Amino acid sequence: MIIALDTNILVDLWAATPQGQLNSSALSRLAASGHGFVVCGVVYAELHAVPTITKVALDQALLQMLISVDSSSTLKMWEETGRVHALICQRRRSAGAVSNRRPLADHLIGAHALCRTDALLTHNARDFSDFTTLNIICI
Numbered sequence: 001m002i003i004a005l006d007t008n009i010l011v012d013l014w015a016a017t018p019q020g021q022l023n024s025s026a027l028s029r030l031a032a033s034g035h036g037f038v039v040c041g042v043v044y045a046e047l048h049a050v051p052t053i054t055k056v057a058l059d060q061a062l063l064q065m066l067i068s069v070d071s072s073s074t075l076k077m078w079e080e081t082g083r084v085h086a087l088i089c090q091r092r093r094s095a096g097a098v099s100n101r102r103p104l105a106d107h108l109i110g111a112h113a114l115c116r117t118d119a120l121l122t123h124n125a126r127d128f129s130d131f132t133t134l135n136i137i138c139i
Helices: 005-015 018-032 042-048 055-064 075-094 104-118
Strands: 002-005 038-040 067-070 119-120 136-138
Touching: 002 005, 002 104, 005 042, 018 038, 018 119, 038 042, 038 104, 042 067, 042 104, 042 119, 055 067, 067 136, 075 104, 104 119
Parallel strands: 002 038, 002 119, 038 067, 119 136
Antiparallel strands: none
16 A cells, blocks of 8 residues: 655654654554555655755655655646635635635645545644545544
8 A cells, every 4th residue: 555645744753753753653564564655746845845854865864764756646636636625715715714724735735645545644634634535544
């Protein structure tokens, strides 16, 4: 099984927080069970903003952890992103909200996980709840 990783999984891991230790244990258990890991292009781009890691260190860490970067996209991914984004925007407009609380990046991460992997590992299952057929693993 290929598992997509949300940005928060790696950020906490590299920040050496207690949550990061839980993330490390979860990744180790999943890897020992034969699961592979991938990040989509959006997650890879977001990881460049982590202040304590350079691009070279980021690439080395992903390579060392056997996490591949999937920078490809498909029309199905974009359609699913658009579907969920439109659904959430409509819901917020109906509630009288002015702006979208969830960024488009979350929708792209969810669509990538749905269309290109078997599951998404995240801390924020709620952010992806509109991807009703997405297998979400929440730590």
